[in-house]
Each structure stands twice: as structure tokens, then as C-alpha cells.
Amino acid sequence: MTPDSSSIPGDPGGLFPGEADADFQKEAEKVSSFSDFVSGYMARSPKAFSRLVKSGDLHAPYPPGEYEKRLSALLPGSQDPPIAFPDLQRLLRQFRNREMVRIAWRDLSDRADLFETMRGLSDLADACLDLPLSLLTRDLSAKWGTPVSADKTPQGMVVLGMGKLGGRELNFSSDIDLIFAHPEPGRTSGGEKTIENEEFFNRLATLLTRALGEKTPDGFVFRIDLRLRPHGESGPMVMSFGAMEDYYQRHGREWERYAMIKARVAAGDKIAGRRLMDTLKPFVFRRYLDFGAFESLRDMKHMISLDVKRKKMAANIKLGPGGIREVEFFGQVFQLIRGGISPDLQDRSILNVLSVLEKKGLIPAKVREELHRAYVFLRMTENRLQEFSDLKVHDLPRDPSGRKRLAASLGFSEWDVFESALGEKMADVHHHFSRLLTPEDEKKDTDPGLDALKSVWRRPGDDSAAGAALKAAGYPDPGAVLDRLKGLKGSAATRSLGSGARKLLDRLVPAALKETSTAPDPSSAAVRILDFIHAIERRACYLSLLVENPSALRHLIRLFSAGPWILSFVSKNPALLDELLDPRTLYSPPDRTGLKQRMDSVAGALDPDDLERQMETLAIFRQVNMLRVAAADISGAIPLMKVSDHLSHIAGAILEQALALCRDRLEKKHGRPSWSDKNPRPDRGFAVIAYGKLGGLELGYASDIDLVFLHCAEPGETGGPDRPMDNAQFFARLGQRIITMLTSRTAAGNIYEIDMRLRPSGSAGALVSHIDAFREYHLNRAWTWEAQAMVRARAICGDPELMDRFSEIRKEALCRPRRTADLRREVADMRERMRQTRIKKKDGHFDIKQGEGALVDIEFIVQFLTLLKAREKPGLAAFTDNVRLIGALMETRVISPNAAHSLRHACLAFRSLIHRLNLREAPGLLPEERFQPMRQRVRRVWNAVFGPSGP
Numbered sequence: 012m013t014p015d016s017s018s019i020p021g022d023p024g025g026l027f028p029g030e031a032d033a034d035f036q037k038e039a040e041k042v043s044s045f046s047d048f049v050s051g052y053m054a055r056s057p058k059a060f061s062r063l064v065k066s067g068d069l070h071a072p073y074p075p076g077e078y079e080k081r082l083s084a085l086l087p088g089s090q091d092p093p094i095a096f097p098d099l100q101r102l103l104r105q106f107r108n109r110e111m112v113r114i115a116w117r118d119l120s121d122r123a124d125l126f127e128t129m130r131g132l133s134d135l136a137d138a139c140l141d142l143p144l145s146l147l148t149r150d151l152s153a154k155w156g157t158p159v160s161a162d163k164t165p166q167g168m169v170v171l172g173m174g175k176l177g178g179r180e181l182n183f184s185s186d187i188d189l190i191f192a193h194p195e196p197g198r199t200s201g202g203e204k205t206i207e208n209e210e211f212f213n214r215l216a217t218l219l220t221r222a223l224g225e226k227t228p229d230g231f232v233f234r235i236d237l238r239l240r241p242h243g244e245s246g247p248m249v250m251s252f253g254a255m256e257d258y259y260q261r262h263g264r265e266w267e268r269y270a271m272i273k274a275r276v277a278a279g280d281k282i283a284g285r286r287l288m289d290t291l292k293p294f295v296f297r298r299y300l301d302f303g304a305f306e307s308l309r310d311m312k313h314m315i316s317l318d319v320k321r322k323k324m325a326a327n328i329k330l331g332p333g334g335i336r337e338v339e340f341f342g343q344v345f346q347l348i349r350g351g352i353s354p355d356l357q358d359r360s361i362l363n364v365l366s367v368l369e370k371k372g373l374i375p376a377k378v379r380e381e382l383h384r385a386y387v388f389l390r391m392t393e394n395r396l397q398e399f400s401d402l403k404v405h406d407l408p409r410d411p412s413g414r415k416r417l418a419a420s421l422g423f424s425e426w427d428v429f430e431s432a433l434g435e436k437m438a439d440v441h442h443h444f445s446r447l448l449t450p451e452d453e454k455k456d457t458d459p460g461l462d463a464l465k466s467v468w469r470r471p472g473d474d475s476a477a478g479a480a481l482k483a484a485g486y487p488d489p490g491a492v493l494d495r496l497k498g499l500k501g502s503a504a505t506r507s508l509g510s511g512a513r514k515l516l517d518r519l520v521p522a523a524l525k526e527t528s529t530a531p532d533p534s535s536a537a538v539r540i541l542d543f544i545h546a547i548e549r550r551a552c553y554l555s556l557l558v559e560n561p562s563a564l565r566h567l568i569r570l571f572s573a574g575p576w577i578l579s580f581v582s583k584n585p586a587l588l589d590e591l592l593d594p595r596t597l598y599s600p601p602d603r604t605g606l607k608q609r610m611d612s613v614a615g616a617l618d619p620d621d622l623e624r625q626m627e628t629l630a631i632f633r634q635v636n637m638l639r640v641a642a643a644d645i646s647g648a649i650p651l652m653k654v655s656d657h658l659s660h661i662a663g664a665i666l667e668q669a670l671a672l673c674r675d676r677l678e679k680k681h682g683r684p685s686w687s688d689k690n691p692r693p694d695r696g697f698a699v700i701a702y703g704k705l706g707g708l709e710l711g712y713a714s715d716i717d718l719v720f721l722h723c724a725e726p727g728e729t730g731g732p733d734r735p736m737d738n739a740q741f742f743a744r745l746g747q748r749i750i751t752m753l754t755s756r757t758a759a760g761n762i763y764e765i766d767m768r769l770r771p772s773g774s775a776g777a778l779v780s781h782i783d784a785f786r787e788y789h790l791n792r793a794w795t796w797e798a799q800a801m802v803r804a805r806a807i808c809g810d811p812e813l814m815d816r817f818s819e820i821r822k823e824a825l826c827r828p829r830r831t832a833d834l835r836r837e838v839a840d841m842r843e844r845m846r847q848t849r850i851k852k853k854d855g856h857f858d859i860k861q862g863e864g865a866l867v868d869i870e871f872i873v874q875f876l877t878l879l880k881a882r883e884k885p886g887l888a889a890f891t892d893n894v895r896l897i898g899a900l901m902e903t904r905v906i907s908p909n910a911a912h913s914l915r916h917a918c919l920a921f922r923s924l925i926h927r928l929n930l931r932e933a934p935g936l937l938p939e940e941r942f943q944p945m946r947q948r949v950r951r952v953w954n955a956v957f958g959p960s961g962p
């Protein structure tokens with residue numbers, strides 16, 4: 012019962028000595044009117060409440076760890092005698108009641124916002140779990156001994172907080188959902204008697220549950236719910252890590268994945284708990300886009316909707332339509348589907364998840380704003396409802412006084428105004444919830460054309476009827492399409508599919524036929540998409556992605572129409588299908604700055620000790636960004652020069668990150684290389700140099716990358732205390748690690764093919780060259796072909812000072828004096844040898860790279876003239892790509908504007924065509940008559956440079 016005015020601050024009984032000022036009395040009246048729980052505590056425990064007021068704890072938020080600190084001061088220490096169990100229960104309840112009154116007071120008086128209230132409740136629960144657990148473990152161990160593993164390692168229990176406790180979003184009168192676990196089977200050791208670990212931890216879990224959840228004259232601490240544990244109420248109270256992992260792998264259901272999203276180690280052995288969470292993470296967050304979860308999530312959504320209708324929960328702010336559960340379900344659907352490839356979606360806070368979804372463009376800003384606003388309002392309403400009597404209640408009050416009180420506690424003068432605001436927010440939530448997971452074909456009217464194609468897929472063997480239907484749909488020659496349909500339908504892989512995958516296939520194939528029927532070449536487009544479906548049909552999650560996202564299917568068909576390279580690329584890396592969901596990023600590849608930002612974001616989420624995951628992540632980064640470049644290239648969104656620039660910048664970003672990751676691993680093991688000047692710069696001493704197409708910013712879709720590694724180690728050893736090594740050996744090992752990282756096969760494929768043969772002395776030379784040896788070699792011993800290669804070399808990443816030194820050496824090497832006749836002969840001879848060994852031959856065709864007047868002729872002209880003239884025109888050494896070098900040769904009057912135009916025009920045309928041929932996976936052979944005038948102009952320049960006797 013609410014006390015009368017004689018029981019509130021300022022009364023003659025002196026309940027609040029020194030606190031009887033008018034503002035505080037007014038605040039106390041307000042809180043008392045909103046909460047029987049607080050006013051009852053004031054009446055039953057006036058001295059305790061007076062101490063709470065005097066302490067000043069009502070006026071300021073607690074710092075982190077405060078609940079643990081205060082409860083620890085009340086409980087026996089490690090050297091104190093055991094506390095009687097009833098005394099422990101009474102002490103915990105008194106502590107809990109004091110702190111809950113404090114939390115309620117601060118919330119109801121608007122001294123705390125919602126987020127402080129949820130954190131405070133969650134931190135209080137953590138403290139009330141962790142400290143009694145330690146105490147009970149000590150007391151049990153005194154009798155039964157310490158649980159140990161087979162190798163005698165002591166073990167502790169792990170308490171997983173689930174639901175709102177796991178998310179640190181606990182509401183005022185919430186149950187706490189827990190799962191108990193222990194590391195390994197075994198027996199206790201060192202006690203009066205020994206028992207199995209499982210028995211020990213079951214006793215411990217039972218005691219902890221009673222200590223907190225048992226109703227006594229002092230109430231309870233927290234109601235405990237253990238039904239989320241493996242096997243539910245029929246399962247053991249505590250399971251070993253191994254048994255738990257086995258359960259989730261064998262029997263884990265979608266709703267259990269959903270529940271585990273918020274799981275957090277709330278108490279017990281935190282280190283062992285983190286190991287357990289790492290073990291269970293692959294069950295919760297699949298390392299791919301898990302669109303295969305759609306049907307299970309739809310079933311869950313349907314069950315939620317049926318539950319609402321059956322129980323008539325319109326007035327329930329948690330479970331009713333538009334309630335808290337629907338907001339949480341909205342965010343957690345995205346977490347289950349995408350959390351494995353987007354670690355930032357593994358956040359336990361629903362509001363953080365909604366923000367990430369907006370940033371990633373997965374939901375509009377308006378949706379996030381409405382869900383955020385509704386969630387905060389609903390959670391505040393939930394707390395105010397429960398703070399009245401400390402009861403687990405979610406139904407809105409029916410009585411006029413209860414309604415008036417609830418509305419006033421939230422700042423509304425009238426119930427109708429509050430009800431209208433609440434109804435608006437819940438309507439927003441339910442609208443977004445209702446549209447979530449709705450199949451696209453349920454949103455449209457029946458499509459007769461699609462129905463006809465469904466019949467074709469059901470009976471592709473009926474040639475006449477199927478052929479007629481395909482012709483009517485827009486396929487002028489349906490034969491090839493029918494053959495593919497029969498092959499797909501009758502293949503062993505298709506026949507062995509489960510019912511779920513077959514249903515997806517039955518929806519996807521007709522939709523794909525409908526889309527390809529309007530392509531420029533319908534039959535080729537259909538054959539390619541059917542081949543792709545055949546390649547991925549065992550991965551139901553990818554079938555589901557295309558079924559659930561018709562726009563993604565349209566983008567895929569558009570890209571496949573450009574040629575088989577993208578078909579092959581995406582077939583090998585189907586996780587790239589996610590990129591089709593957002594055309595804003597698909598057709599807009601990031602520039603160098605954007606790549607750096609994205610790489611930093613990706614790298615920030617990597618486990619520094621998980622090498623395989625690092626390599627896989629870099630491989631996916633390359634694939635994703637290459638697909639974006641290809642999509643923009645095919646659509647004409649970026650010009651040729653930008654295609655090569657983008658591909659080169661992707662390689663640069665990956666090389667920089669690979670260097671950082673490999674260096675970090677080596678330094679952890681061996682320490683940093685030592686330097687005489689003690690410069691602490693972490694990137695010191697190593698640089699990566701790119702040659703060839705990467706060096707010349709002319710990388711293509713199928714290009715490997717030519718690299719040279721340099722170091723400038725001084726004599727000495729690394730600074731690691733355990734395993735120091737010679738400085739030069741450290742950098743040699745670093746080069747080896749980078750190559751391994753870039754070339755090793757992972758689940759996502761390898762990152763790049765690497766060619767190191769351009770290093771000094773080729774394959775016989777050191778993998779990583781000292782900068783001084785590199786300079787001596789290129790100034791005194793390098794062959795002419797190596798000088799040609801140096802024309803297209805540039806420093807990519809590493810020590811900036813070392814990169815500058817390389818640039819100086821390159822300039823020295825290019826600007827060396829050369830005898831014109833010797834240089835002309837050596838370059839021409841090299842060109843002829845290359846043509847003889849590498850040219851592709853076919854009657855009536857020419858090789859676009861190696862043929863006369865083709866791309867390599869242009870490159871050799873540019874390299875020869877650069878090496879010949881760089882000494883007198885050092886500005887030529889500033890560029891590494893052919894187009895800019897041609898411009899520099901013209902500006903320095905080495906070649907005429909007409910010659911420069913011929914070379915530049917041909918170079919761009921050939922490179923553009925090579926990109927197109929790569930996308931079509933076609934050989935670089937063209938009919939002899941193609942580009943004939945252009946090639947003749949290139950040959951005229953060649954003859955002017957090398958003479959008619961040249962090749």
C-alpha cells in the first residue's frame with residue numbers, strides 16, 4: 012500500500028535527516044506515487060532507506076564494477092569461515108532490494124535514462140551471480156575437492172547469460188535466462204570425498220539457483236529460467252563444453268541459434284567461457300550469407316503471429332503486435348543471416364544492430380528511426396509498469412488509476428495521449444515486422460507468363476509443349492535452353508536434394524527463365540544462369556538468396572550476359588552474391604581512400620592469431636571488390652583507365668594489409684629488428700615493389716602480380732626475449748610469410764598468384780634483397796631486359812624511407828648512360844625471342860598481345876625510348892604506366908604528337924579489348940583484318956624507332 016504523507020521525506024519521524032528540502036520531498040512524493048515497491052520499502056525498512064538517502068547513491072550513477080565492489084564487501088572473504096546458506100540468501104536479498112529501490116528511484120525521478128537503467132539491472136544481476144558462485148564453489152570444494160580435468164587442471168563453472176541479461180538490456184522485474192557449463196569431464200581432487208565433475212557442478216548450479224531464485228521471507232534476488240539449455244527442461248542442468256558443442260552441431264535448431272545471439276559469459280570462469288563462446292560461434296553465425304535460414308525464420312515469425320492471435324495480446328507491450336519481441340526479431344533475423352560475414356552485426360544490443368543495418372544500407376534510415384524510437388518507448392514503458400509492484404508484467408493496466416499513473420510516469424498528462432503515442436509506435440513496429448521475410452511472389456498478382464515457365468520446369472521432357480512455351484516467353488531458339496533444363500532436372504545432384512532445396516529450385520528456375528527471356532541473347536543468358544544454378548544447388552542458402560531477392564537475380568543475369576568470366580568467378584565464390592543486393596555499391600567500386608577505409612574496418616575485426624581466417628578475409632575482400640569493378644566496367648560506369656587503376660589499388664590495399672599482418676605475427680614471436688638509432692617506427696626496414704602490370708597500374712582481371720621484396724637490415728638481432736633471430740633472417744622470413752599468405756588455398760580460394768622472378772638474379776637470387784645489394788646489381792650487373800622491367804616498377808607499401816630509396820635507385824638505373832646501337836639491338840632481339848616463344852598462332856588471326864603492331868610492341872617502344880632518353884630527360888622516370896609514359900615522351904619531344912597519338916590510341920584500344928576478352932574467357936586472337944590501320948600505325952612508329960630491319 013502506498014504510504015500517506017507522514018511516511019515521505021520531511022515527515023516528523025526523521026526518516027530523512029538532512030534531506031528534507033522541498034525539491035527532494037517533491038521528488039520522493041513523485042517516486043512514491045509511481046511505485047508501491049519503493050514506497051513499501053520506505054515503510055518497511057525506514058532505517059535502510061535513510062542510509063540509502065544519506066549515502067548519496069540516489070544522486071549519481073555507479074561507476075563500472077560498483078555492484079561487485081559493494082557486494083564483495085558484504086560477503087565473507089576467502090579466509091573467512093563459510094556463511095550459512097540461509098544467511099547468504101538473506102544478505103543477497105537485502106542487497107538486491109536496496110539496489111533495486113535505488114535503480115527504480117533514479118529511473119522514476121528521471122535521474123537515469125533507459126540505458127543506465129538497463130545496464131544497472133544487468134550489472135546487478137552479474138554481481139549477484141558471480142560473487143555467490145565463487146563463495147559456493149569454495150565451500151563445496153572444501154567438502155568434495157576441486158574439479159579437475161584429465162591433466163589435473165582445475166576447472167570452474169561457466170554461467171552464460173541469455174536474452175536481455177546477455178545483451179545487458181535487462182528490464183526491471185525480468186527473469187534471468189541462464190545456461191550452465193563446465194570445461195571437461197573428470198573427478199574432483201583434494202576433498203574429503205571425490206565425485207564426478209558433473210555431479211559437483213550440478214550441486215553447485217542447484218545451490219546458486221536456490222541462492223538467487225528461491226522465495227524466502229525476504230523475497231528473491233532474481234527468478235532463474237534454465238529452459239534455454241540444451242534439451243530444455245529434460246536436459247542436464249550443467250553440460251561439459253564438448254557435450255554442448257556436440258549437441259548444437261547435431262541437434263541445434265534455428266530458434267536455439269536465435270537464442271544464442273545474445274549469449275554472454277555473465278559469471279564464473281570468464282577465460283574458459285570465452286573459449287566456449289568461440290567454439291559455439293560457428294553454430295550461431297555461419298561463415299556465409301545464411302539465406303537458408305529464411306524458411307525457419309518464417310516459421311518462427313508465423314508462430315509469433317499465431318501466439319499473438321491465440322492469446323489475444325493486443326495490450327501486451329512485449330508479446331503483442333508491434334511489441335518489444337517484434338523489434339528484437341527484426342534485428343536478429345539480419346544477425347542470423349549476415350552475422351557470419353559481418354562481425355559488426357554480432358553485437359548483442361538491438362539498437363546497435365539497427366544502426367549497423369542502416370549504415371550498411373540494409374534498412375532505410377526511416378525504418379531504423381521508427382524502430383529505435385519505438386523500442387526505447389516500449390522499454391521505458393515496460394520498466395515503469397514493473398517498477399510499480401516489482402512484478403513481471405507486460406499488460407497495460409485496465410483500471411483508470413493504473414492507467415493514469417503509468418501515463419504520468421512517462422510524462423503524459425492523460426491516458427488517451429499516452430495510448431495514442433504508444434499505438435503509433437507499435438503500429439510502426441508491426442508494419443515493419445509484417446513485411447519482414449515476406450516472399451516476393453506473395454506481394455504480386457499471379458503472372459501467367461511465369462506460370463507457363465513453371466510448367467516448363469515441371470515437365471522439360473515434353474519437348475513440343477515446353478518449346479512452344481519458351482518461344483512464347485521470348486526464346487527464338489529454345490533448344491539449348493531445353494537441353495540445359497533437362498540436364499539440370501535429371502542430374503544426380505538435383506535428384507538427391509532435400510525437399511527444402513527442391514522447393515527453392517522450383518521457385519528459382521522459372522523466375523530465372525522469366526528474367527533471361529528479355530536479355531539481348533536470351534538463350535545464352537539462360538544457359539549461363541542455369542549452369543550457375545546447377546553449380547550452387549547444393550547450397551540452399553544461395554538458392555534462397557536469389558529467390559528472396561529478385562533484384563539480385565536480375566543483376567546476376569545482367570553480369571552473366573557479359574561473358575563467362577563472371578559466371579566462373581561467382582560460381583567459385585558464391586558468397587559474392589551478397590554484393591548483388593545493393594546496386595549502389597555493386598556499380599560503384601571504392602577509390603583508393605575508400606578501399607583503405609574498408610580494409611581498416613575489415614582488419615579491425617580480425618583475430619590476430621587466426622591466420623586461416625585472415626587469409627580467407629583478404630581473399631573475400633579481393634573478390635568482392637573485383638566484382639564491383641567488373642560490374643561497373645560492364646555497365647560503362649567507369650572508363651578503361653579506371654578499371655586498371657581500381658584493380659591495381661585493390662592489390663595495393665591487400666599487399667599493405669598482408670605485410671602488416673605477417674609482420675605482426677613475426678614480431679610477436681621474435682620481436683622487432685634492432686636499429687642503431689633506436690628508431691621505434693613499426694614499419695621500418697621492409698618494402699614491397701611491384702613490377703609488370705601492377706607496377707604499371709595496368710592490372711587486369713586475370714593478371715598475376717610481379718613482386719620484389721627489399722630490406723635495409725643492419726647487423727644485429729630482433730628484440731624478442733624468447734626467440735630472437737638475425738635481423739636479415741627476420742626480413743627473409745617476412746617475405747616468405749607474405750607469399751604464403753597470398754598464394755595459399757583457403758575456403759575462399761587464394762588471394763593472388765605471385766611471380767618473384769624479377770628479383771636480382773631471378774629464381775637463384777635471395778627472396779628478399781638488401782637495398783644496397785639491389786642498387787649495386789641494377790647499376791652494374793642488370794641485363795637490359797631487367798632495365799626494361801624497371802621502367803614499370805614502383806614501390807607499393809612498407810617503410811616510406813625505403814620506398815623513397817627504391818625510387819632513387821630506379822631513377823639512377825633508368826638514367827644510366829647507354830649506347831644507342833647496343834640498346835636498340837638488345838631490345839629488338841628480346842622482342843623477337845618473346846614473339847617466337849609466346850605468340851599464339853591461328854590462320855587468318857593475329858595475337859592482340861604478341862602480334863605485329865600489337866600491345867607488346869607498344870610496350871617495347873616505350874621502354875626502349877625511356878631507357879635511351881631518361882638520362883637527358885629525367886622527367887621520363889616519373890611514370891610507370893604506358894599511357895602516361897607516352898604522354899611524357901611526347902611532351903619531352905622524344906616522339907611526335909602523331910606518333911604519341913597512334914601509340915596511346917592503340918594501347919587503350921588493345922587493353923580495353925583484352926578486358927572484354929578476359930570477361931568472355933576468350934583467347935587473345937582476332938581476325939587479321941581487325942585493327943589493321945591501327946596496327947600499321949604502330950608498326951610505322953616501330954620502324955622509325957628500331958629501323959625497317961627490326962622485327
